[in-house]
Amino acid sequence: xxxxxxxxxxxxxxxxxxxxxxxxxxxxxxxxxxxxxxxxxxxxxxxxxxxxxxxxxxxxxxxxxxxxxxxxxxxxxxxxxxxxxxxxxxxxxxxxxxxxxxxxxx
Numbered sequence: 470x471x472x473x474x475x476x477x478x479x480x481x482x483x484x485x486x487x488x489x490x491x492x493x494x495x496x497x498x499x500x501x502x503x504x505x506x507x508x509x510x511x512x513x514x515x516x517x518x519x520x521x522x523x524x525x526x527x528x529x530x531x532x533x534x535x536x537x538x539x540x541x542x543x544x545x546x547x548x549x550x551x552x553x554x555x556x557x558x559x560x561x562x563x564x565x566x567x568x569x570x571x572x573x574x575x
Contacts, residue, residue: 532569540565
């Protein structure tokens, strides 16, 4: 294989970049952030990133956008009522399934 060695080089470069991204802040930043804005930004960043990655998948993984929005609505409603993750996921899936069973909705 002529491209076999380049694959290992790509993996090595990706590992190095990933390591640097994770280790540089730990080694360069020694004190706590005093800025309230920066602390709140860093606190909410994982939630925003997860939402941005998940929302397009929610709309594109069902039979139609209508059933996806129904499932998303059920998920939002139950999440704000502080239900468990398993119950929220099961009810959202059931809502999508039932919506797709109804003829004429899609």
